Amino acid sequence: MDFISSKNIFLLTRDTLKLIDREIMKHGSRTGYIFYKLLLESGGYEKFELAEWAMLGTLHDIGAYKTNLSDEFVQFELKNVMPHSVYGYLFFKYLSPMSGRSKVLLYHHLDVAKLKKTPFEYSKETELLSLAEKVDIYRMTLGEKFDLSLFEKFRDTKFSSSSLELIQRTEEKHHIFEKIDSEEFEKELDHLMDYIMFTNEEKKKYMEMLMYCLGFRSQNQVVDSVTCVCICEELAKRLFLDEKTTEKLYYGALLHDLGMLAIPSEIIDARRSLTEDETVLMRTHVGISENILKNRLDEEVLGIVLAHHERIDGSGYPQCIKENDMTLPMKILQVADTVTALINERSYKQVLGKDDAISTLRKEVSLNHFTKQIVEPMIVSYDDIMQKVNYESDEILKMNHKMEKQFHQVCEKYGM
Ligand SMILES: [Fe+2]
Ligand SMILES: [Fe+2]
Ligand SMILES: [Fe+2]
Structure with missing residues (x-):
């Protein structure tokens, strides 16, 4: 299908969801970026794979466009986390071309200790996505007071030692927070999407997924x-x-x-x-x-x-x-x-x-x-x-x- 490029599918999906709730999408974009940098630093991913994961990271709270209704952001992300995780999982599973990764959405609020008891193909990515989104939420809520050392209290409970070391290293090397604050990250994310590749069948399914978004x-x-x-x-x-x-x-x-x-x-x-x-x-x-x-x-x-x-x-x-x-x-x-x-x-x-x-x-x-x-x-x-x-x-x-x-x-x- 030459009606739309793979990169434009990402941009269109992002901007469509932004119409429903700008704040959730802003959080999605920042999380997608942190997640991408964590995967890049951990190594072993091709560029197109990083782009695919960054897209999933951007959409990780897709269920919240339906379930959050009048909830405050912090409410559905830190207190009542299940409805948007479950709805996002079902939306991905049945109405998107990413059904194979739908469990990442289901488990994205699970502590690492519980995640280890529920092993599946994408456990590592799920833990890093969870870390990326928590870092963003804490940064947004605490502002100047935020420091990565705050996450020490979660060591080996919410997050593994290796993930906490990875985020420390990623920040030192890539200055992700500076890029987020200057909004430089958006350009970087858009550039990464030059590498995303969808088949015609996937493109069709993404177009249909956009139509299903009307149901939110x-x-x-x-x-x-x-x-x-x-x-x-x-x-x-x-x-x-x-x-x-x-x-x-x-x-x-x-x-x-x-x-x-x-x-x-x-x-x-x-x-x-x-x-x-x-x-x-x-x-x-x-x-x-x-x-x-x-x-x-x-x-x-x-x-x-x-x-x-x-x-x-x-x-x-x-x-x-x-x-x-x-x-x-x-x-x-x-x-x-x-x-x-x-x-x-x-x-x-x-x-x-x-x-x-x-x-x-x-x-x-x-x-x-x-x-x-x-x-x-x-x-x-x-x-x-x-x-x-x-x-x-x-x-x-x-x-x-x-x-x-x-x-x-x-x-x-x-x-x-
Ligand atoms: Fe979430
Ligand atoms: Fe989130
Ligand atoms: Fe109309």
């Missing part, structure tokens, strides 16, 4: 995206789009609402019509998607994302472009997104049945918002398309249910 805010948005992707695929078949264009439409549909992660839940979940100001704010989600996607993704895919609220008569937003400036995949996503809004549950409206959905679509054609070219195949194949949509949505709901069940089971196992 609201599970309905994942169901909506899956519905929308499915309708796009079905319409693409019926409109005879070639393979390459269909693929671009797929990624456009997958990522089209990423910017919604920056919109406050009170607005997304409002059980009433939005005020004028709220509508303006809601509409900024397209520009927010543009900010994180531009220069990182194929231009055509970006164009499809940016045009998903445009209408052929120029009455859409944000650019008010007209049909002449639209490609076929853009017009397909516009219809698919609208059908999704009609048939799926929204806080402010009822689900529409087939007849009402079809008459709404016909009205949209008469208002010159959509062309018949796209709407007709949608109407003609309505039942077939809905059958596929229902299947895909059910799969998502089943996965969600499985993860919820396992979340409680794993928490119980670890005494929560």
